[in-house]
Amino acid sequence: xxxxxxxxxxFIIILLLILSAIDLFITAGLRKNKxxxxxxxxxxxxxxxxxxIAIFGSSVGEMGFDCKIIQSSLNKSTYNFSxxxxxxxxxxxxxxxxxxxxxxxxxxxxxxVIFSLQEVKAITEIGRFMPYISNKNxxxxxxxxxxxxxxxxxxxxFYKYIAVTPDYYIQSFVGWKSSFINKxxxxxxxxxxxxxxxxxxxxxxxxxxxxxxxxxxxxxxxxVYRKTVSQLVANGKKVIITIPPIYMPKGQKxxxxxxxxxxxxxxxxxxxxxxxxxxxxxxDKQYFYNVQHLNxxxxxxxxxxxxxxxxxxx
Amino acid sequence: MLFNSFAFLVFALxxxxxxxxxxxxxxxxxxxxxxxxxxxxxxxxxILVLFAVISIDYFAAIQIExxxxxxxxxYLLLSLFGNLGILFFFxxxxxxxxxxxxxxxxxxxxxxxxxxxDIILPIGLSFHTFQAISYVVEVYKGNQKPExxxxxxxLYVMFFPQLxxxxxxxxxxxxxxxxxxxxxxxxxxxxxxxxxxxxLFLKSVIADRLAIPVDAVYNSYxxxxxxxxxxxxxxxxxxxxxxxxxxxxxxxxIARIMGFSLMKNFNHPYFSKNIEIFWKRWHISLSxxxxxxxxxxxxxxxxxxxxxxxxxxxxxxxxxxxxxANYTFIAWGLYHALLxxxxxFISKYKFKLPNFLSILVTFLLVCIGWIFxxxxxxxxxxxxxxxxxxxxxxxxxxxTNNDIHGLPGTxxxxxxxxxxxxxxxxxxFFYLENYISSKKTNHFYKYPxxxxxxxxxxxxxxxxxxxxxxxxxxxxxxx
Numbered sequence: 001x002x003x004x005x006x007x008x009x010x011f012i013i014i015l016l017l018i019l020s021a022i023d024l025f026i027t028a029g030l031r032k033n034k035x036x037x038x039x040x041x042x043x044x045x046x047x048x049x050x051x052x053i054a055i056f057g058s059s060v061g062e063m064g065f066d067c068k069i070i071q072s073s074l075n076k077s078t079y080n081f082s083x084x085x086x087x088x089x090x091x092x093x094x095x096x097x098x099x100x101x102x103x104x105x106x107x108x109x110x111x112x113v114i115f116s117l118q119e120v121k122a123i124t125e126i127g128r129f130m131p132y133i134s135n136k137n138x139x140x141x142x143x144x145x146x147x148x149x150x151x152x153x154x155x156x157x158f159y160k161y162i163a164v165t166p167d168y169y170i171q172s173f174v175g176w177k178s179s180f181i182n183k184x185x186x187x188x189x190x191x192x193x194x195x196x197x198x199x200x201x202x203x204x205x206x207x208x209x210x211x212x213x214x215x216x217x218x219x220x221x222x223x224v225y226r227k228t229v230s231q232l233v234a235n236g237k238k239v240i241i242t243i244p245p246i247y248m249p250k251g252q253k254x255x256x257x258x259x260x261x262x263x264x265x266x267x268x269x270x271x272x273x274x275x276x277x278x279x280x281x282x283x284d285k286q287y288f289y290n291v292q293h294l295n296x297x298x299x300x301x302x303x304x305x306x307x308x309x310x311x312x313x314x
Numbered sequence: 315m316l317f318n319s320f321a322f323l324v325f326a327l328x329x330x331x332x333x334x335x336x337x338x339x340x341x342x343x344x345x346x347x348x349x350x351x352x353x354x355x356x357x358x359x360x361i362l363v364l365f366a367v368i369s370i371d372y373f374a375a376i377q378i379e380x381x382x383x384x385x386x387x388x389y390l391l392l393s394l395f396g397n398l399g400i401l402f403f404f405x406x407x408x409x410x411x412x413x414x415x416x417x418x419x420x421x422x423x424x425x426x427x428x429x430x431x432d433i434i435l436p437i438g439l440s441f442h443t444f445q446a447i448s449y450v451v452e453v454y455k456g457n458q459k460p461e462x463x464x465x466x467x468x469l470y471v472m473f474f475p476q477l478x479x480x481x482x483x484x485x486x487x488x489x490x491x492x493x494x495x496x497x498x499x500x501x502x503x504x505x506x507x508x509x510x511x512x513x514l515f516l517k518s519v520i521a522d523r524l525a526i527p528v529d530a531v532y533n534s535y536x537x538x539x540x541x542x543x544x545x546x547x548x549x550x551x552x553x554x555x556x557x558x559x560x561x562x563x564x565x566x567x568i569a570r571i572m573g574f575s576l577m578k579n580f581n582h583p584y585f586s587k588n589i590e591i592f593w594k595r596w597h598i599s600l601s602x603x604x605x606x607x608x609x610x611x612x613x614x615x616x617x618x619x620x621x622x623x624x625x626x627x628x629x630x631x632x633x634x635x636x637x638x639a640n641y642t643f644i645a646w647g648l649y650h651a652l653l654x655x656x657x658x659f660i661s662k663y664k665f666k667l668p669n670f671l672s673i674l675v676t677f678l679l680v681c682i683g684w685i686f687x688x689x690x691x692x693x694x695x696x697x698x699x700x701x702x703x704x705x706x707x708x709x710x711x712x713x714t715n716n717d718i719h720g721l722p723g724t725x726x727x728x729x730x731x732x733x734x735x736x737x738x739x740x741x742x743f744f745y746l747e748n749y750i751s752s753k754k755t756n757h758f759y760k761y762p763x764x765x766x767x768x769x770x771x772x773x774x775x776x777x778x779x780x781x782x783x784x785x786x787x788x789x790x791x792x793x
Contacts, residue, residue, distance in 0.1 A: 004500035011767060018771060019778070152320065159320065162783035166732055169779070 019158055029172030030131045032179040035187045037128040038171050040081050044097045045132045050104040051079035053310075055191070056095050057111030057244075059084040064111065064244040064294045066303035067190035073307035074314065076106070080191030085124035088116045089221055092228055093129065093141030099228065101235040107310070108232050109240045112264060113292060114257070117225060119218040120145050126153060127164035194296035197289040199247075215260045222263065229271045239273035240310075245282040245302055247291045276309060278302065315355040317564040318517050318783065325352065326568060333572050338495040345473065345492075346465050352474040353437070360436040363400060368468045370396035371446045375453040375460035375467075386454060393450040401443045404435050409639030438478030440636055442471050444603055449485045451607055458485045466492045473574075475565040479558070481579040481599035488574075496573030509567030511773050516560030518781030520739050524553040525782070527736060530727025532688055535698055540709040542726060543701045549736070550688050551681045552743050555584065558597070582751035584680070584744070587672040589653040592680060600636070604629050627651045637687070642695060646686040653679060735780075 030038050031046075044050070053076050055065045061082030071078040081094050088110075098105045123129075123146045132138045133154045142150040153160040232239045241264050243257070261277055268275035282288075287298025294302055315322050329348045336344055354361050374393035378386045411428045418427070449470065452458035461467040470489050476482075531538050531546035538546070562579040569576045579599050586592035593601050609629045615622040627648070634647020667675065682699060689695035712725045712733075725733035749755070758766065 001500065004504075008500075008503075011770075014767070015771060015774060018775070022775070022779070156320070158778055161778050162320075162781065166729070166735075166780075170731070 016157075023158065026169065026172045027131050029175035029179075030168070031175065033171050033175035034178055035174060036171065037083060037125075038131065038175065039187045040079075040083070040094070040191055041128065041132055043079065044081060044094050045135055045138070047103065049077075050098060051190075052076040052104060053078040053107045053109065054098055054105050055080045055082060055109040055111060056091050057082040057109075058086050058091065058113055058116065059193075060113045060244050060292050060294075061109075061111030062191070062193050063195055064299050064302055065109070065306070066192050066194070066296075066299045068192075069300060069303040070307045070310070071190070073304065074310055077104075078190060080189075082111060082191065083124075083128065084193070087118060087120050088112070088225055089120050089145055090124060090141065092224065093138045095228060095232070096137035096141065097135070099231050099235055099237075105237060107238045107240065109242060110229075111242055111244055112260075113243070114213065114215045114260060117217045117221045117260075117263070119221055122146055123149065125165065126150070127160075127168045130160050130164060130168070133160065192299065194299060195289055195293065196296045198295065199285045199288055200290055212256070215256070217260070217263055222267075226267050226271065229267055229273050233272050238313075239268075239271070240276060241268050241273055242276045242306075243279045245287070245294060245298070246279045247285065247288040248280050248283065274313065276306075278305065281305060315352050317561060317568075318514060318781075321355070330568075330571055333496075334498045341496070342463075342466055342469055342492050346469045349469065349472045349474040349477060353472060353477060356437055357434065363404070363436050363439070364442065364472060365468070367397055367400060367443060367446050368464075368471050371450050371471075372461070372464055372467045375450050376462070378450070378453050379460045390450060390454045394447065397443045397447050397450075401439060404433060404439055406639045407431055407433075441480045441482055442477065444482045444600070444636075445480075446471050448482070448603060448607065449489075452485050458489070461485075461489055473569070475569040475574075476576055479561050479565070480597075481562060481565070481577045482603050483577060483599070487577060491574050499573070502570050502573055506567040506569075506571035508770075509563045509570065511567075511770065511777075513560040513563030513565075513567060514777050514781070515773050516556035516563065518560075518783060519776050520743055521553045521556035521560060522782035523736055523780075524549040524556075524739060527726035527728055527733070528553055528688070530724075532690075535689070535694055535701075537714075538701070539706065539711055540701055540704060542712050543698050545712070546726065547681050547685055547688075547698075547702070548740065551584070551677070551684050552740065554684065554687070555580070556743070582747050584677050584747065585673055585751055586676050587669060588657055588676055589650065589679060590657055592676055593650070593654070600633070604633055608632060623655060626654050630654070641692050642686050642689055645692055645695065646683055649683045649686060653683075 031042055033039050033042060051067075053067075053070060053074070055061055055067070055078070057065075059082070062080060062084050065080050065082070067078040067080050070076075081091075083091050083094070095108070095110075098108070123142055126142065126146075126149060129138050129142060130153065133142075133150070139150060139154060149163060153163055229239050229241070243261070243264070246257075257277075257279055261279075265275045265277075267273070282294075282298060282302060287294055287301060289295040315325060325348070329344070333341055333344055350361060353364060371393050374389045374396075377389040381389065408430050411430055415427045449458065449467075453460050461470065466489070469492055470483075470485065471477075473488070528546050528550045531542055532550070535543070559580040566576045566578070577599055579597060581595040581598065583592050583595035586595055609625055612625050612628065613621050614625060630647040630651035631644055632647070634643040634645070634650075637643040637646070666672075685698050686692070686695045689698060714724050714727070724730075726736075728736060758769075
């Protein structure tokens with residue numbers, strides 16, 4: 001009986017040691033990753049050469065801002081921290097990391113889309129944030145969205161592994177690879193994902209019969225948004241709130257941006273930020289691959305327009 | 315509460331030690347309370363339905379023993395009507411309403427339509443209803459003394475390891491176990507843990523991983539052609555087995571740790587050489603229930619061929635209908651009945667296929683049946699079967715270009731490496747099943763400790779790092 005008891009204890013201790021070793025190995029690999037989402041998170045959480053211009057947003061921002069163009073036009077280091085599939089309440093975790101007075105970031109661009117200011121009930125791919133789940137800003141932002149999952153992921157050992165996707169392990173491997181084998185494996189796109197696709201044929205029929213999309217603005221989210229902008233300005237950052245181009249011939253049939261524009265404009269005015277509405281800046285179908293997302297050609301053109309606008313205020 | 319959830323881990327870590335800390339006379343109370351909590355975790359109010367079933371059978375069984383022979387049947391029928399009435403109300407009422415409405419469309423003078431009931435099926439209702447029926451029938455037959463302790467009888471119906479998806483136990487196997495004093499034993503503890511580990515591996519590493527491509531194809535079947543449908547169906551065959559057998563292993567394992575013995579529910583059914591053997595190895599507790607309480611009472615195979623054919627059809631159609639109120643399940647049952655009858659017909663010719671081939675043919679025939687089981691309706695099932703045999707251009711297409719956000723395309727809804735990994739699960743599954751079914755596990759226990767432990771560690775690590783842990787329920791919970 002006693003022998004079996006000690007055997008069980010020994011088994012559990014060895015298991016915990018193995019699990020801890022694998023956990024450390026995976027997390028270390030992710031922290032070395034310089035590409036995609038983990039690259040963005042590492043850059044921002046390690047304060048690893050923070051850029052002068054930092055862009056935040058969802059997929060629209062991630063596809064739409066070509067940082068190489070903005071960087072060369074303005075001669076200021078630029079990085080696109082936007083995360084596909086997220087809304088303001090999730091990507092604000094990254095904004096809060098740079099929302100401090102003494103760092104390299106001078107300009108913060110907030111790329112907003114029709115659903116940015118909606119409340120969210122589920123975190124999009126929490127795995128992207130796992131290496132830094134103990135980070136106060138990351139934890140608090142995610143906790144507000146999904147308290148149960150965030151709490152367990154942080155405090156219950158190895159619980160995080162039931163919430164991550166296989167990409168988590170692949171990216172850890174990429175991190176180790178970039179560290180030992182291919183040290184040049186960095187994000188040459190500076191955070192942007194350039195989509196080399198033309199307007200999708202099915203988009204025409206898709207939007208033809210689509211019902212109007214209501215733009216929901218949650219008051220609680222709006223208040224957090226206002227506070228974030230206010231703190232950024234107080235910390236000496238120039239804040240630019242912007243709506244990137246939408247393919248309006250289709251988009252305006254379904255989206256009434258008036259209220260959304262007014263809301264963002266009002267916040268910008270009150271908090272001494274800048275509001276630029278580019279939603280109707282580009283009308284040619286060749287620049288889009290669907291109503292909300294610019295393709296690589298569109299992103300290059302829009303980034304030039306955006307850089308020109310920035311030049312005027314610098 | 316799902317067995318593969320964190321909530322259940324906490325639940326088990328509290329209940330199991332507490333069970334052994336309490337004295338024997340209080341243990342059944344702990345198990346009863348914990349079973350109630352386990353059941354109420356989803357929809358608490360449905361505990362009342364469960365207690366309605368329990369109360370009907372508890373009193374009916376006592377009356378059956380008390381009253382004279384000629385009145386016994388009255389109480390048996392009362393119990394059957396009570397149990398099946400509740401089952402009908404929750405599970406089949408809307409199905410019958412749909413059918414009546416459908417029929418009445420043919421009669422233009424009937425204008426009004428019957429309304430659906432807005433109800434959710436209580437989890438595991440079919441399982442505990444059948445378990446309760448087996449108790450009353452056994453008391454009626456005189457094979458079981460009625461249980462006088464209401465709490466212990468309630469525990470027989472709602473013992474948490476087997477409450478929501480079986481195995482459907484018999485009173486002769488279970489009731490006496492609640493009266494026996496259980497002592498903690500490391501042998502039970504280790505073998506229970508091994509079963510839980512194996513069950514979790516089947517569920518999280520295999521079943522829920524394969525569920526992703528299965529859902530991708532079956533939820534938008536019109537986008538897919540031959541090979542994709544075939545592959546998704548094979549995946550589903552493995553998914554449903556790993557899901558249900560995984561649940562059963564965990565149930566048996568958790569019960570064994572506490573010293574209870576539950577019946578085996580699966581015996582490597584995909585290694586069956588014909589469909590009859592398959593049914594002796596698949597969901598054994600349900601097949602044997604239908605054999606003992608339906609097939610034999612209506613005559614079995616002893617009253618001539620016509621009656622035998624009729625009985626096979628009745629049992630399999632009922633078995634299909636037990637799974638759900640949908641024609642797909644009836645078709646699935648009918649399909650298996652026809653396979654059994656076909657086997658009876660060809661068995662006259664005494665030709666014998668090599669073992670491997672007969673196993674393969676049986677597996678593929680079972681797979682075709684699974685299409686009815688998984689498809690949303692008969693029409694879709696029929697189209698999917700046709701699709702498998704329709705060798706058109708694009709038959710082998712598995713790839714979808716869905717790079718809306720610049721992401722790579724997917725194979726049956728999975729990224730490339732994930733898809734390859736899922737494909738590798740097929741040979742892994744058959745290898746492990748073959749290893750266990752050929753009793754090589756006895757050799758396994760003779761290996762040195764470091765080797766056995768390495769395998770256990772590998773299994774735990776696979777579950778943690780490769781398992782899928784979304785909120786996907788066990789498939790059989792819905793029945």
